[in-house]
Amino acid sequence: MGEVEVSALQNIAMKITAGEKLALYGASGSGKTTLLNIIGCIDAPTSGEVRYRDTVLDYSARRQLSQFRLQQIGFVFQSYNLMPVLSAYENIEYPLLLTDKSKSERARLVDYMLKSIALDKFKNHKPKQLSGGQRQRVAIGRALVNKPTLVIADEPTANLDVVTSKQILNLISDLNRTEKNTVIIATHDPLVRDYVDRSVMIRDGKIREVEDV
Amino acid sequence: MFKFFRLAVKNVFRNKWRTAFTISTVSIGFVAIIVAAGYMDYVFEGLRESFIRGGTGHIQVFNNRYMDNEEEYLLEYGITDYQPLVKRINDHSNVRFVMKRIAFQGLISNGEQTKVFLGKGIEPRKESRLSTFFVRMEEGYFPGIFKEQEGEMQGAIGQGLAESLNAKVGDYLTLLSTTPDGIQNAIDIKLTGVFTTGIPEYDNRQVMVNISTAQLLLHTDKISNLVVVLEETTQTDQSIGSLQQQNAGFSFVPWYDLTPYYKSVVALYKRGFGVLGVIMVFVVLLASSNTMTMSVFERTKEIGTNLSIGTPRYRIWLNHIYEGFLIGLLASLIGTLLSYMVIYLVNGLDITMPPPPGRTMAYPLSITAVHSTIAIVSFITVAVCMLASVWPAYRASNLSIVDALGYR
Numbered sequence: 153m154g155e156v157e158v159s160a161l162q163n164i165a166m167k168i169t170a171g172e173k174l175a176l177y178g179a180s181g182s183g184k185t186t187l188l189n190i191i192g193c194i195d196a197p198t199s200g201e202v203r204y205r206d207t208v209l210d211y212s213a214r215r216q217l218s219q220f221r222l223q224q225i226g227f228v229f230q231s232y233n234l235m236p237v238l239s240a241y242e243n244i245e246y247p248l249l250l251t252d253k254s255k256s257e258r259a260r261l262v263d264y265m266l267k268s269i270a271l272d273k274f275k276n277h278k279p280k281q282l283s284g285g286q287r288q289r290v291a292i293g294r295a296l297v298n299k300p301t302l303v304i305a306d307e308p309t310a311n312l313d314v315v316t317s318k319q320i321l322n323l324i325s326d327l328n329r330t331e332k333n334t335v336i337i338a339t340h341d342p343l344v345r346d347y348v349d350r351s352v353m354i355r356d357g358k359i360r361e362v363e364d365v
Numbered sequence: 366m367f368k369f370f371r372l373a374v375k376n377v378f379r380n381k382w383r384t385a386f387t388i389s390t391v392s393i394g395f396v397a398i399i400v401a402a403g404y405m406d407y408v409f410e411g412l413r414e415s416f417i418r419g420g421t422g423h424i425q426v427f428n429n430r431y432m433d434n435e436e437e438y439l440l441e442y443g444i445t446d447y448q449p450l451v452k453r454i455n456d457h458s459n460v461r462f463v464m465k466r467i468a469f470q471g472l473i474s475n476g477e478q479t480k481v482f483l484g485k486g487i488e489p490r491k492e493s494r495l496s497t498f499f500v501r502m503e504e505g506y507f508p509g510i511f512k513e514q515e516g517e518m519q520g521a522i523g524q525g526l527a528e529s530l531n532a533k534v535g536d537y538l539t540l541l542s543t544t545p546d547g548i549q550n551a552i553d554i555k556l557t558g559v560f561t562t563g564i565p566e567y568d569n570r571q572v573m574v575n576i577s578t579a580q581l582l583l584h585t586d587k588i589s590n591l592v593v594v595l596e597e598t599t600q601t602d603q604s605i606g607s608l609q610q611q612n613a614g615f616s617f618v619p620w621y622d623l624t625p626y627y628k629s630v631v632a633l634y635k636r637g638f639g640v641l642g643v644i645m646v647f648v649v650l651l652a653s654s655n656t657m658t659m660s661v662f663e664r665t666k667e668i669g670t671n672l673s674i675g676t677p678r679y680r681i682w683l684n685h686i687y688e689g690f691l692i693g694l695l696a697s698l699i700g701t702l703l704s705y706m707v708i709y710l711v712n713g714l715d716i717t718m719p720p721p722p723g724r725t726m727a728y729p730l731s732i733t734a735v736h737s738t739i740a741i742v743s744f745i746t747v748a749v750c751m752l753a754s755v756w757p758a759y760r761a762s763n764l765s766i767v768d769a770l771g772y773r
Contacts, residue, residue, distance in 0.1 A: 194673045194766040215677065222675025229770070233670040237375035247674050249368050294674070 160186040161357040164200070168336065170301070173328055175345060176338040178354035184338040185306055187354065191336060192225055192304045193217045222250055226295030226333075228324075230307035232287040234279040234294070240286075241266065241275040244293040251298065265293040268330075269323060285316035289323065296327055303328070305337045309344065321347040369680070373687035376660070377695075383656055388696045390652040391746060394645040395700025398742050400707055401641055403732035405634050411728065413598065416624045418495055419562055420485075422464075422592035423601050424608070425618050426454070431590075432616045439469060440545045443587030444615075453611055454593055459600040464491040465588045467579040471542030473522070473572060475530045482526065482572040484542070486579025486588075495594055501726075505534040505558030508575050518578045521558035525569030532556055540572065544584040552582045563726040593617075646749055653692055653753035657685060661761045668761050669769025682762035689754025693747035700746065701739055708732045 160183045168174055168191075176184040189195035190202060196211035203209070204224070211217065234243045244265050248258040266272040269289040279287050288308060295303055305324065309317035325347050328335050337344055345351055353361035377384055417423055431442035444450070447465065454463045467486030472479050489507040508519035520540070522532065532538060534556055541551045554574060561568050580586065595604055601619050609617045621627060661668070668681060716730040 189767055192673065194770070218672070218675050218677050220675075221673065225675075227670075227673050229670065233666060233770075235372075235667055235670075237379050238372070246671075250674075250676055250680070 159357055161190075161197070164357075164359060166352065166359065168334060170334055171328070171332055172350065173325065173335045173348040174337070175348040175351045176336065176354055177340070177345075177351055178338075179340070182354045183357040184354045186357075188304055188306055188336060188338045191302075192227060193221050222247065222298065224301050226298065226300040226303045228288070228291050228295045228303065228305035228308045230310045232279070232284075232291045232311075234287060234290055236279050239276045239278055240271055240282065240290045240293075243279070243290050244297050247294060247298045261297055262293075265297045268296075268327065269293045283316075284312050285319060288312065288316075288320050292320070292323060292327070296331060296333070299331065299333075301333055303333050303335045305335065305339075307339055307341075308337060309339065309341045314343065317341065317343055369684055370687055373684055373691055376664075376684070377688050377691045380660070380663075383659065384692065387652050387656040387692060388699060391649050391692070391696035391750065392700040392703055394648050395696060395742060395746055396703045396707055398642060398645050399700070399704035399735075399739055400711075400732055401638060402738045402742070403704075403708055403735055404730075405638055406733040406735050406738075407731045408634065409631060410733065412627055412630060413620070415563070416627055417598060417620050420492075420495070420592075421620045421623050422495065423595040423598060423620050424593040424605055425620075425623060426450070426591040426593065426608075426612075427589075427616045427618065429614055429616050432618075438545050438547065439543065439583065440467070440585055440587045440589065443467075443545075443585070443589055444591070445587050447588055447591065450612060450615065451591065454591065454608060457604060457608060459595045459597075459604045461594045461596055462491055462494065463594070464488045464495070464592050465576050466590050466592055467576060467583065467587075468589045469542055469579060469583055471540055471582075473526070473530070474539045474541070475532055475536065476539070478530055480526060480529060481570065482522075482540070483567075483570045484540070484572045484574065484579065486576040486583075487573050488576055489573075491594075492573070495592075501561050501563075503559045503561055505556070507560075508554075508557050508573060508578070518552055518554045518574065518581070519557040520554035520572055520574040520578070521560055522556065522573070523568035523571040524559050524561045525565055526571065527556075527559040529569070532559075534558060540574070540582055542582050544582075545587070546584065548584070550582055550584055552578065554578065561726075563720075646745070649696075649746060649749045650753045653689060653750045654757065656692065657689060657754045657757035658760075660688070661685070661757045664761075665764065665769050665772040668764055669766050669772065672764065672766045673770065678762040682758045685758030685761055686751055686754050689751045689758075690747060693750030696750065697743035697746045701743060704739065705734060708734050 164187060176187060178184040186195065190197050193209060193211070201208050209217070209220070235246065238246065241262055245258055245262045248261060253261070263272070266275050269292060271286060271289050271293070274282060274286060279290070282290065303324070308324070309320055312320060321344060324335060324337070327333070337348065349364070351363045352359055428442045428444050434442060436442055451463050451465070454460055465488055469484040469486065471482060471484065473482040493507045502521075503524050505521065508521050520538070522538070527533075530538065536556045537553050538556055539551055539553050541549065544550050562571070576588065593608075595601060605617045605619055671681060672678070711730065711732050717727050718730045720727050
């Protein structure tokens with residue numbers, strides 16, 4: 153008995169415009185997270201190509217991809233994925249530690265981000281001292297602090313109640329406007345549709361429906 | 366570098382109990398090594414000084430031909446015109462004093478029983494300066510310490526020999542030996558002292574007489590060798606170099622070349638210590654490797670997140686190595702502190718150890734705090750903990766980001 157090869161995505165052709173807010177809808181196993189991972193350069197397609205500003209991404213160049221993610225992409229995860237030993241301030245600061253920014257420059261950017269996500273009073277709190285919504289705000293702060301051009305959010309509201317989900321989606325939308333980044337959200341949550349420019353439905357690894365909102 | 370070091374510190378203390386357990390294990394191994402090394406050093410020093418003070422001295426001087434040839438008769442390659450040589454050696458700044466020796470053998474009798482003896486012709490006052498601590502006079506005093514009566518010759522014998530001859534201080538004994546010319550000669554000595562060296566084989570055979578008495582018995586002006594006593598044992602090698610240069614016709618032999626037993630004991634202890642060291646390295650390696658592996662498993666999702674953010678893989682690897690370094694550093698610091706406490710405690714308890722094999726005297730247990738060993742063991746501990754992190758760090762840095770993010 154050998155391993156069975158499964159195609160998570162097939163014949164995907166899509167273009168995402170700079171500054172756009174896009175939602176990827178689909179059931180579990182539909183392939184939306186795989187598509188998100190490929191766009192986010194943490195997984196590689198077996199065939200086909202991905203272009204970023206007309207440059208074809210080379211998925212075999214791990215070091216360059218790592219640098220590309222650091223400079224161009226911000227990630228927001230369903231379960232926040234914050235480092236429990238670090239405070240809110242330190243979690244947001246982490247991507248900046250990977251750059252050559254000075255301590256004062258880092259402090260300026262983190263403080264600005266803490267104000268933007270309205271958590272400046274909680275800067276010294278560890279993740280376990282924060283609510284789910286506050287943790288997701290910290291995760292958004294970490295994703296945006298390095299001024300990425302693309303923000304990828306995988307089920308950012310899945311663990312939150314409706315009120316908090318709306319607050320998080322408002323925050324993402326506001327930051328999209330002020331930071332002028334592109335946002336792609338993979339979600340089941342119908343609420344997201346109200347906050348994006350376009351929705352793409354994926355089923356069995358294929359794009360089934362595109363809806364401009 | 367330091368911005369990530371802070372993260373490593375926080376990660377090390379993330380699971381406090383596990384880190385405490387690992388650091389305790391490594392520290393206890395550290396203490397075991399330091400205490401064993403300290404005890405070994407004390408034994409080596411005690412053994413070394415017992416040989417030196419027990420009669421070997423720091424350096425012995427022989428006629429060059431004595432070193433290269435086998436003597437066909439007693440004192441064939443002895444030293445004849447020794448006074449200028451003694452003066453030159455005495456003038457050396459490291460030298461405390463020089464003494465003459467004659468080694469001979471023969472028969473000793475109390476009139477009823479006769480035993481074989483190994484004789485030493487000595488300069489009693491100088492010998493007593495060298496041997497006060499290690500050759501213990503059980504009765505009486507060294508021969509010639511007090512003025513001999515006109516025509517009276519004195520001697521001291523080992524305790525075992527005194528018991529077998531049933532001899533007491535004040536008794537007269539006869540020494541019979543063969544002169545370098547092959548003539549049998551005998552003298553009577555008055556027993557002035559009974560001594561013990563701590564080594565039964567010596568105590569059962571040894572006789573000490575004044576060097577002039579030995580020369581009279583052997584009918585010679587020669588001596589076997591000179592014994593040089595230095596201010597410090599550590600000056601031995603340096604002193605030999607300069608003395609040898611000034612006195613080309615003579616061989617200057619250091620104490621360690623005259624005591625093969627010392628060398629074999631040192632080799633034996635070092636082998637045992639080596640085995641202990643290897644075991645401890647494995648304990649440290651396994652303890653810290655286990656901790657680091659557990660830590661990587663627990664933080665798989667976090668590592669995946671960090672990689673997705675853009676953390677270079679070498680940085681993930683390096684951060685885990687920092688954690689290994691920190692565990693090693695903390696274990697070394699705690700181990701050093703504990704080692705000094707254990708050494709202080711043991712030395713303060715006045716524990717007496719039973720006599721070692723081949724010895725009759727018990728000795729106090731003492732552990733030397735060997736600072737250089739502590740520094741070396743600290744370095745090795747840190748290095749081993751870092752080494753233990755290499756494989757878990759490699760695994761962490763090579764995780765698939767997608768798999769790591771999906772890890773539960």
